[in-house]
Amino acid sequence: MKTTAERSTAAPNSSVRPMVALVGRPNVGKSTLFNRIAGRRIAVVHDAPGTTRDRLYADAEWNGLPFTVIDTGGIEVVPETVADGRRPGPQRVLAQDSAPYISMMRAQAELAAEQADAVVFMTDARSGLTAADEEVADVLRRASCPVLLAANKADGNKLRDQAVEFYALGLGDVHPVSALHGLGVGDLLDEVVAALRKEIDTEEDAPGEADAPEERVELTIVGRPNVGKSSLLNRLLGEERVIVSPVPGTTRDAVDTFLEWDSTPITLVDTAGIRRPGKVARGVEYYSVLRALRALRRADVGLLVIDGYEGVRAQDTHVAGAIIDEWASVVVLINKWDLVEKGPETRAEYTRWVRNALRFLDYVPVLFISALTGEGVHEVLPTALDVWRARLDRIPTGKLNRIVQDALAKHAPPSKRGRRLKIYYASQPEVDPPTFVFHVNDPGLVHFSYERYLENQLREAHGFPGTPLQLLFRPRRRPGAEDRG
Numbered sequence: 001m002k003t004t005a006e007r008s009t010a011a012p013n014s015s016v017r018p019m020v021a022l023v024g025r026p027n028v029g030k031s032t033l034f035n036r037i038a039g040r041r042i043a044v045v046h047d048a049p050g051t052t053r054d055r056l057y058a059d060a061e062w063n064g065l066p067f068t069v070i071d072t073g074g075i076e077v078v079p080e081t082v083a084d085g086r087r088p089g090p091q092r093v094l095a096q097d098s099a100p101y102i103s104m105m106r107a108q109a110e111l112a113a114e115q116a117d118a119v120v121f122m123t124d125a126r127s128g129l130t131a132a133d134e135e136v137a138d139v140l141r142r143a144s145c146p147v148l149l150a151a152n153k154a155d156g157n158k159l160r161d162q163a164v165e166f167y168a169l170g171l172g173d174v175h176p177v178s179a180l181h182g183l184g185v186g187d188l189l190d191e192v193v194a195a196l197r198k199e200i201d202t203e204e205d206a207p208g209e210a211d212a213p214e215e216r217v218e219l220t221i222v223g224r225p226n227v228g229k230s231s232l233l234n235r236l237l238g239e240e241r242v243i244v245s246p247v248p249g250t251t252r253d254a255v256d257t258f259l260e261w262d263s264t265p266i267t268l269v270d271t272a273g274i275r276r277p278g279k280v281a282r283g284v285e286y287y288s289v290l291r292a293l294r295a296l297r298r299a300d301v302g303l304l305v306i307d308g309y310e311g312v313r314a315q316d317t318h319v320a321g322a323i324i325d326e327w328a329s330v331v332v333l334i335n336k337w338d339l340v341e342k343g344p345e346t347r348a349e350y351t352r353w354v355r356n357a358l359r360f361l362d363y364v365p366v367l368f369i370s371a372l373t374g375e376g377v378h379e380v381l382p383t384a385l386d387v388w389r390a391r392l393d394r395i396p397t398g399k400l401n402r403i404v405q406d407a408l409a410k411h412a413p414p415s416k417r418g419r420r421l422k423i424y425y426a427s428q429p430e431v432d433p434p435t436f437v438f439h440v441n442d443p444g445l446v447h448f449s450y451e452r453y454l455e456n457q458l459r460e461a462h463g464f465p466g467t468p469l470q471l472l473f474r475p476r477r478r479p480g481a482e483d484r485g
Contacts, residue, residue, distance in 0.1 A: 017059065018196045019294070021070045023140075024122035025132045029152040033122065033179035034058070034071035037189065062189040065196060068294070070116065118146045118195050120188070125154040125163045125176060137169040146195035150175045150188055216258070216267045217388050219381075220295050222323065223305035224315045225273025228335040231371035232305060233257070233270045236380060261381045269295050274319050299328040300391060300432075301384045301466070308334040308350070308368065312357040320358055327433050329387045329467040330364040333380065338370040363459055364466040387466035391432045395462055400426050400436070407457040413450050421445040424476050435470040443473040 022030040038058035060069050121140055123133050140147045151163035154176035163176040175191065177184035221229045237257060257268045271292035296302060302323035306316050323330050332354060340346065347368060355362050365383050369376035395403070404426045413421035422441040429437055436458070440446065455469050 017066050017068045017294075017297070018117035018200070019068045019070055020118045020120060020192055020196070021116035022120050022122060023136065025124075025130070025136070028122045028124045028127075029179045030122055031071050033120070033150075033152065033177070033185070034069060036179050036182060036185055037062075037069045063193045065193045067117075067193075067196060116145055117199060118148070118192055119143065120148050120150055120192065121171065122150050122152050123166055125151040125159045128162065129165050129168065133166075133169065137171055141170060146199065147171055148175060148188065148191055148195065149173070150177050152177055152179050154178055155181060155183065216265045217385065218267050218269065218298050218300045219303055219384050219388075220269040220271060220299035220301070220328070221303045221305060222271050222292060222296065222319055223273060224307075224313065224319060227273070227305045227307040228371045229273070229305050230270055232303075232333070232335065232369070232377070232380075233268060235371045235374055235377050236268065261385065264385055266381070266385075269299070271295050274315070274322065293322060296323060296326045296328060299323070299326065300388050301329045301331060302326075303331050303333055303380065303384060305333045305335050306354070307336055309336045309339040312354055317358060320361055324360065324468055327468055327470070329391055329433070330361055331380070331384050331387055331466055332358065332361065332364055332366045334366065334368045335371055337368045338373050338375060363464070383466075390464045390467045391434065393434060393462065393464060394431055395428055395434075395458075397427055400428060403457060403461045404438070404454070407454055410457075411453060413445070414447060416445050416447070419445060421450070430470075433468050433470055434464060435472065437472045437474055439476040440473050441476070443475055446473050 022034055024030055037060050039060070058069055060067055119140060121136065123129070149166060149169065149171045151166050151174050154160045154163050155178045160176040163174050166174045173191075175184060175188045177188055179185065221233060223229055237259065257270075259266050259268060274292050304316070304320055304323060306312055320330065320332075334350065334354065340350075350368070351366050354366055358364075365387065367376055367379050367383060369380065371377065404423060408423060413423075419442065424439045424441075426436055426438045429435060438454075451471055451473075455471060458464065458469060
């Protein structure tokens with residue numbers, strides 16, 4: 001096993017949406033613009049600065065280009081004690097442009113410039129240019145990604161005229177907008193999409209791109225913080241590729257490593273620990289979790305790492321759900337197995353416990369490993385590749401319909417309001433993941449329990465270890481006739 005390359009920064013493509021970060025000091029309208037772009041009210045909007053608490057992101061599309069928009073609000077200013085001994089309110093802190101506030105704004109801008117594919121720097125046309133704006137602009141001038149400057153709250157001609165003062169920041173054109181009323185937002189998005197498309201074209205035409213492998217199996221290591229993801233990566237590679245620390249949250253970005261196993265090119269991705277949304281800290285962790293979730297979008301197989309000493313936690317099930325939401329395959333890795341006291345039946349009992357806790361993943365392999373000692377780690381890559389190959393399996397139509405007919409014979413569909421589901425025939429039009437289309441008399445008669453039964457019958461007959469199956473039900477109607485069951 002050889003490492004053939006170091007880190008890869010994936011160019012935006014059809015499977016990985018480019019990210020657009022909204023950056024600016026509190027109370028300039030980032031969340032309002034976020035909701036406007038997302039097309040629905042997701043972020044909590046309030047006049048008080050710092051209202052946005054959790055990481056917020058949403059998929060959006062403009063002029064045919066899909067992208068992910070990120071609300072980077074929630075920079076909390078630590079109030080300073082003023083001369084009279086009272087703590088100033090949020091507005092007073094903003095007016096003072098306090099040093100702690102500016103430093104946090106600068107850190108936020110640095111993160112956005114490093115992590116996003118484009119940045120929308122939001123300012124307030126009503127308040128005018130501030131010292132905090134100048135500090136952020138100083139960072140963004142050196143950003144490698146496109147930066148677009150938006151002067152928000154420009155609701156009238158007078159405010160739109162006043163927005164010209166932001167040209168002093170040296171970030172190019174100023175786009176006066178009103179996120180609340182939608183004024184100028186379309187023009188701003190036109191510029192954002194044009195900048196993203198230019199970046200995509202640049203990445204695709206970059207020198208040496210043709211030398212990169214076209215097809216690689218994407219294995220993404222995910223889990224909650226401090227379960228041993230980076231230690232596992234280092235053990236798989238046989239080298240100290242990633243910094244490992246006992247402190248939760250050491251990994252801040254999704255790190256790609258290229259390797260080959262059994263002549264198969266692999267991209268192995270280490271990610272930051274994924275906490276519950278309400279537990280995600282602002283700043284660095286905010287972006288870290290976002291990158292971890294983004295890495296899952298391009299994953300073929302998610303390697304779900306669970307702390308064997310602590311056992312399955314509620315957050316483990318949430319992370320597992322995030323993998324399934326992206327239709328990735330799964331291998332469950334019970335790490336720190338060296339710390340668990342074992343008896344003759346420990347492994348079997350633990351397996352039953354894990355499968356009971358992760359009921360919706362009863363079809364996935366469960367491996368017991370120790371990234372520290374190396375126990376069981378040799379099974380990880382072969383098992384992951386077996387699961388990946390299962391994603392590409394196709395059942396011939398004849399065999400598929402025999403499986404379906406046998407399933408119907410063993411357990412007929414239940415009736416619903418006097419009507420019974422009829423399955424005429426089935427086909428598998430797609431793989432990666434395997435997708436099955438059932439042509440029926442009425443899709444509304446399909447109960448979720450019977451759908452699960454059909455899925456289990458497919459797995460019993462053909463396997464598909466660790467791989468989600470997509471079952472679609474389509475009506476088959478005869479011209480001029482209605483099937484009444």
